[in-house]
Structure formats: structure tokens, C-alpha cells
Amino acid sequence: MTRPAVPAATLTWLDGEATQVLPLPDRGLAFGDGLFETLLLCAGQPLYLDEHLQRLWRGLDALSLPDCLQAARAQVESAAAEISAQGWQWCALRLTVTRGGGPRGYTPPPAQAPRLLLQAARLSADHGSLPAPATLGEVDIRLAAQPALAGIKHLNRLEQVLAARQAAQLGVDEALLLDSRGELASVIAGNLFLRRGDQLLTPRLEDCGVAGTRRALVMGRWAAAAGLGVREARLTPQDLEAADEAFYSNSLQGLRPLAGFRGRRWREHEACAALFAQYRGELP
Numbered sequence: 001m002t003r004p005a006v007p008a009a010t011l012t013w014l015d016g017e018a019t020q021v022l023p024l025p026d027r028g029l030a031f032g033d034g035l036f037e038t039l040l041l042c043a044g045q046p047l048y049l050d051e052h053l054q055r056l057w058r059g060l061d062a063l064s065l066p067d068c069l070q071a072a073r074a075q076v077e078s079a080a081a082e083i084s085a086q087g088w089q090w091c092a093l094r095l096t097v098t099r100g101g102g103p104r105g106y107t108p109p110p111a112q113a114p115r116l117l118l119q120a121a122r123l124s125a126d127h128g129s130l131p132a133p134a135t136l137g138e139v140d141i142r143l144a145a146q147p148a149l150a151g152i153k154h155l156n157r158l159e160q161v162l163a164a165r166q167a168a169q170l171g172v173d174e175a176l177l178l179d180s181r182g183e184l185a186s187v188i189a190g191n192l193f194l195r196r197g198d199q200l201l202t203p204r205l206e207d208c209g210v211a212g213t214r215r216a217l218v219m220g221r222w223a224a225a226a227g228l229g230v231r232e233a234r235l236t237p238q239d240l241e242a243a244d245e246a247f248y249s250n251s252l253q254g255l256r257p258l259a260g261f262r263g264r265r266w267r268e269h270e271a272c273a274a275l276f277a278q279y280r281g282e283l284p
Helices: 027-031 049-063 069-086 158-170 213-225 237-241 270-281
Strands: 010-014 034-042 090-098 115-123 136-143 174-179 184-187 191-196 199-203 229-233 245-250 254-257
Touching (some): 010 069, 027 090, 034 049, 034 069, 049 069, 049 213, 136 158, 158 174, 184 191, 184 199, 199 213, 213 229, 213 254, 213 270, 254 270
Parallel strands (some): 199 229
Antiparallel strands (some): 010 115, 090 115, 174 184, 191 199, 191 245, 245 254
């Protein structure tokens, strides 16, 4: 790759080449026909790249997109080398995969050539420290039920955009998202966990929501290492209000405690801190 001549706070590549120009037509822009992953880089190293590519593979399969995993890995690693040369300690790297171009209309063309867009943004905050507790609000946006898309990180994020606008108007850091049944789904930018005693509970994702990489790590190894049980469950806002503790996970913050919900205030964040210690121990 050739290093782009752009300000040192951002870098962009399309199909492995530095660029600030996107070709048209593109089905990702026209229809949201594609997927994305947001990776955290520490000292030029992409964290949990395998986990991100596993989720990307599930998304490619769900959308019947051609396999581009090998190209995605190679381009992420090449971009990471350039980012390392910039001397950035922390970086957000977004990988966007679209179905590419094609004729007008919804029907995908018979011959498809996915496009891979990488966008890097330097981060100033220390992402190796547990973030301060986030304030949590309630919005009236509900996540629609669509099992065919549940779990994958597709490009259609208007529900999150509308919810984020309401959260900004409320002056809160995050907002609770419910599904069409009125049960807990997630927060805007992460997967929700609540604690009852030594058990963690997280919403099921069969109808909506994103299967986060950090969620998978909590469930796969961090909870057990911290002496906590963990399972999926159907949960209500009342369950959250009655919880001993609550937090959320995402790829940039790792884990972040929640300050409270409705009339409940959480002053102890022991489970979140214990899990974050597991996460921090895996950082380069």
C-alpha cells in the first residue's frame, strides 16, 4: 500500500490502495448492501482480528456475498503496518465490505466484486483503562425483528442513528434499546450485560441485535476466568432496574460500566472491573 497524503489523524484505503475517492455506483451506498467491522488497534496491532473475521464470515454467508476474508485480512494487516509507522498508540480501524457496483434495482448482479474500504482514525484517549461509568437513558426506538439479519453487523444502522439523536437530546452517554416485544436488546453501541449475584445475563440475539466480539469473549472465556457464570436470557427493563450491576461491551471501549437506570444507581462495578482486568491482560 502507498501511504496517502492526508492529515495524520485519518487514513483511508479502497481495495488496498490509498484514496479519498469512492467509485459509483456502489450497492453499499445505494442499499446498505454490505457489512462492517470496527477494530481497535493498539501500537499498530489489530486486537481480536480473528474474532472480527469470524463474524464477518457469518455476515458474508447471511448476505450471500463472495468470500473476501483472505483479502480482508491482508488489507487490515497492511493498513496496520502503516498505522504503526505513524506511531499511533490507539486507532479505530473500520473495515467496510460492500457488494460493489451493479445495475439499478435491488436484485444483486450475477457477477459480484466486493469492495473493501478501510478507514483509520487516531484515538487520543487511553483505551487500556476502564472507562468512567456511562449514564443511560431511554428512547422510543425499537429494534425490528429480522432473524435473517440478527447477529451480523450489516450496514443498515438507522435505528441506532435515530436512537443516538434522542440520546444526545437527553444528554446521556448511552441509551437502552428494546426489541419489538419490549424486552432488552442492547445499548446503541454495544451489548448489554447485567449481574445478579455471581451470574451475568445478556439479551438473546435471535431476532435482532449484533453479536459483538467482546460479548463473545465475555461469554467464551473472560467471565469464567473472573469466577462468574454467564448466559443469555430474555430480559425486561425491570430486570435491569433490579440488577446488582450493569455494563456494556464494544470493540473500542472493551467494557464500560453503567452508572444507573431509572431510579437505580450502581456505585460498585466489581464484575465489570474484573472482566476488564482480563481484557487488559490480553493487550499488547
